[in-house]
Amino acid sequence: MKFAVTGGAGFVGSYLVKRLIKENHDVIVIDNLYRGKLENLKEVFDKIQFQKIDIRDFDSMRNIIKNTDGVFHEAALTDVQESFTKQDEYVDVNVKGTENVFKIAREFGTKIIYASSSSVYGNPEKTPIAEDSKRTPINPYGNTKLEDEFLAEKYVENGVSIIGLRYFNIYGKGQTGSYAGVITKFINNLKEKRQPVIFGNGEQKRDFIFVEDVARANIAAMKSNVKNGFFNVGTGMVTSIKQLADQMIELSGLELEPKYEKPLVGDVFTSQADTTLTKKLLNWEYQTELSDGLKIFFSL
Numbered sequence: 184m185k186f187a188v189t190g191g192a193g194f195v196g197s198y199l200v201k202r203l204i205k206e207n208h209d210v211i212v213i214d215n216l217y218r219g220k221l222e223n224l225k226e227v228f229d230k231i232q233f234q235k236i237d238i239r240d241f242d243s244m245r246n247i248i249k250n251t252d253g254v255f256h257e258a259a260l261t262d263v264q265e266s267f268t269k270q271d272e273y274v275d276v277n278v279k280g281t282e283n284v285f286k287i288a289r290e291f292g293t294k295i296i297y298a299s300s301s302s303v304y305g306n307p308e309k310t311p312i313a314e315d316s317k318r319t320p321i322n323p324y325g326n327t328k329l330e331d332e333f334l335a336e337k338y339v340e341n342g343v344s345i346i347g348l349r350y351f352n353i354y355g356k357g358q359t360g361s362y363a364g365v366i367t368k369f370i371n372n373l374k375e376k377r378q379p380v381i382f383g384n385g386e387q388k389r390d391f392i393f394v395e396d397v398a399r400a401n402i403a404a405m406k407s408n409v410k411n412g413f414f415n416v417g418t419g420m421v422t423s424i425k426q427l428a429d430q431m432i433e434l435s436g437l438e439l440e441p442k443y444e445k446p447l448v449g450d451v452f453t454s455q456a457d458t459t460l461t462k463k464l465l466n467w468e469y470q471t472e473l474s475d476g477l478k479i480f481f482s483l
């Protein structure tokens with residue numbers, strides 16, 4: 184089949200593209216390379232079609248999507264801290280860009296699997312968090328992801344097939360720069376024999392999911408008979424940031440203690456997925472334990 188992957192040069196998108204190629208699909212990657220890198224796609228570059236396009240460019244997007252069997256929409260601005268200072272830009276890319284994808288899908292009957300986020304939940308009333316929990320994001324990035332969900336609901340009412348995957352904390356090689364997740368930041372420090380830095384007391388808990396498992400979830404959603412809905416993509420397990428730092432220091436073989444700094448604004452306290460619905464309807468569950476994923480990451 185022929186699929187488009189927006190944000191396909193980014194972290195999650197590039198793993199997804201490689202998996203689709205492995206499954207012998209035709210893949211068109213759409214990315215403006217704002218944060219993505221062609222380097223992420225080097226193993227498959229001769230097998231894909233790459234289009235340097237901004238998702239806000241409706242006509243160019245339409246020309247590509249009209250000839251596909253489905254779209255995986257991963258492109259977005261993804262840095263929570265940056266979203267406080269660049270709110271308009273975040274709305275522009277994450278909301279207007281996403282509406283372009285939905286609008287084009289409505290015209291051509293294209294199935295859309297798109298990246299929502301556990302950030303739509305904010306600080307949940309109870310954990311693990313089920314999909315029908317209250318959506319109260321606590322930062323501008325999360326607000327854009329919630330706006331996308333409202334849009335998805337509206338387009339679904341018009342008969343469009345849209346599945347939103349609410350990713351929890353994804354890790355794996357390839358996340359770069361200031362917006363990288365905590366595991367990448369810890370690895371970067373440890374590789375330079377520096378202490379991992381914990382913001383706050385380290386008791387905040389996260390559900391860490393390996394990037395390859397996220398790529399599989401996307402394909403499972405596309406192949407499923409499910410037409411729409413929101414689904415958690417996590418492991419259902421939690422690890423505190425302090426436990427994570429200790430585990431990673433041990434793996435590194437270094438004699439270090441984590442360094443503690445002031446808590447971050449807009450940081451969620453506990454994030455843990457209830458994955459019952461995803462298992463049942465999308466027939467997907469995680470395969471990689473955190474301890475194994477960390478070993479893989481360390482070895483790369």
Ligand SMILES: NC(=O)c1ccc[n+]([C@@H]2O[C@H](COP(=O)([O-])OP(=O)(O)OC[C@H]3O[C@@H](n4cnc5c(N)ncnc54)[C@H](O)[C@@H]3O)[C@@H](O)[C@H]2O)c1
Pocket residue numbers: 189190191192193194195196213214215216217218219220236237238239256257258259260261276280298299300301349350351352353354364
């Ligand atoms: N990484 C996580 O832990 C996580 C968690 C929850 C949700 N998500 C969501 O998953 C998706 C992928 O995230 P990621 O971690 O791979 O981020 P990423 O920044 O590595 O990838 C995003 C890609 O989108 C591209 N992009 C940005 N603006 C664009 C535009 N206007 N037009 C075209 N391309 C554009 C970037 O160049 C980049 O390649 C995002 O929608 C993100 O919000 C990620």
